[in-house]
Amino acid sequence: MLTKEQIAHLFKFCEKHYVYYYEVQVELVDHLANAIEEKMASTGNLAFDDALNKVYADFGVMGFAPIVQEKQNQVFRTSKAAYWKFIKEQLKWPQILRALFFSALLYQLLLHYETIGIVLIGSIIFYGIVSNLFYQIRLARSIKNTGKKFALLNYSSHLTLGFPAFYFLIQVMLHLDEVYPLLYSILTGCYIVLFIASDKVTNHVKEKLVREYPEAFYPAA
Amino acid sequence: MNNPSLYKGILRPIVIRLLEENKKMYGFEITREVKSLTAGRVKITEGALYPLLHSLEAEGVLESEQQFVDNRMRKYYKLTPRGKKVSEHSFGEITEFITHLQNIFNLKPA
Numbered sequence: 001m002l003t004k005e006q007i008a009h010l011f012k013f014c015e016k017h018y019v020y021y022y023e024v025q026v027e028l029v030d031h032l033a034n035a036i037e038e039k040m041a042s043t044g045n046l047a048f049d050d051a052l053n054k055v056y057a058d059f060g061v062m063g064f065a066p067i068v069q070e071k072q073n074q075v076f077r078t079s080k081a082a083y084w085k086f087i088k089e090q091l092k093w094p095q096i097l098r099a100l101f102f103s104a105l106l107y108q109l110l111l112h113y114e115t116i117g118i119v120l121i122g123s124i125i126f127y128g129i130v131s132n133l134f135y136q137i138r139l140a141r142s143i144k145n146t147g148k149k150f151a152l153l154n155y156s157s158h159l160t161l162g163f164p165a166f167y168f169l170i171q172v173m174l175h176l177d178e179v180y181p182l183l184y185s186i187l188t189g190c191y192i193v194l195f196i197a198s199d200k201v202t203n204h205v206k207e208k209l210v211r212e213y214p215e216a217f218y219p220a221a
Numbered sequence: 222m223n224n225p226s227l228y229k230g231i232l233r234p235i236v237i238r239l240l241e242e243n244k245k246m247y248g249f250e251i252t253r254e255v256k257s258l259t260a261g262r263v264k265i266t267e268g269a270l271y272p273l274l275h276s277l278e279a280e281g282v283l284e285s286e287q288q289f290v291d292n293r294m295r296k297y298y299k300l301t302p303r304g305k306k307v308s309e310h311s312f313g314e315i316t317e318f319i320t321h322l323q324n325i326f327n328l329k330p331a
């Protein structure tokens with residue numbers, strides 16, 4: 001059986017070979033450890049480092065790259081499916097009421113009190129951007145504290161960030177000096193749906209990771 | 222293995238079948254089980270196995286759980302209820318595939 005220090009060395013080895021995500025490292029470390037133990041058992045005096053080099057050679061010229069690539073694809077597909085699930089959930093009754101209410105309110109404001117309506121849109125977008133930035137800061141802190149980076153967290157936070165660009169794009173396309181109440185209120189309703197779905201996805205992902213990798217979040221446990 | 226390309230298309234049903242028989246397995250165990258069942262003639266490479274496992278997990282065919290074993294975490298895979306249905310289907314496909322090969326190459330069933 002490999003020692004704790006040797007296992008720690010295998011995590012470092014994975015990092016050195018461009019495997020930065022903890023989900024992938026965990027699986028590779030176990031595989032490497034099993035293969036090293038097997039090699040050392042069959043060859044009496046084989047040193048740990050020599051066994052590791054032999055085992056790594058079995059991964060072929062591409063090394064860990066295909067595994068990392070497929071993991072990224074898997075995580076992307078999983079995140080996309082989660083987003084769709086939560087977006088669809090927000091479009092169902094009675095959750096849809098929230099977005100409809102905001103859209104209707106905004107429509108009326110833009111018709112009768114244009115400035116207040118525009119300030120409200122700006123505030124909603126600003127809140128979305130700031131929330132995302134805070135999420136990124138918390139994520140960076142978590143990586144710094146635990147030393148572990150998760151692919152799933154990396155892919156589950158950027159959906160709403162690009163959305164404000166739509167407003168500007170539409171403004172440019174449909175003349176800068178006009179406000180379109182119906183279009184803007186529908187877009188803001190969509191933005192709210194997207195934001196709530198994104199929030200639910202990130203919570204869902206965090207809960208899943210804590211459940212699956214408790215040792216990464218609570219090292220003493 | 223004499224010709225690895227012959228096995229490329231059937232790695233997926235092989236993995237599904239093994240998981241159906243053994244309930245739950247980890248990556249290294251799968252590679253060794255295949256080696257043992259084929260007396261060392263078929264070797265599943267790590268570069269092919271793990272991407273496949275991750276892909277099957279994303280499709281909802283497999284689910285995973287972790288256990289702390291020998292100073293490290295070990296990831297076990299098992300079939301989901303959907304995976305069990307896929308397993309039945311893939312077993313049928315493979316049986317049909319073998320029959321076709323037997324017909325093409327005039328092989329007698331073992």
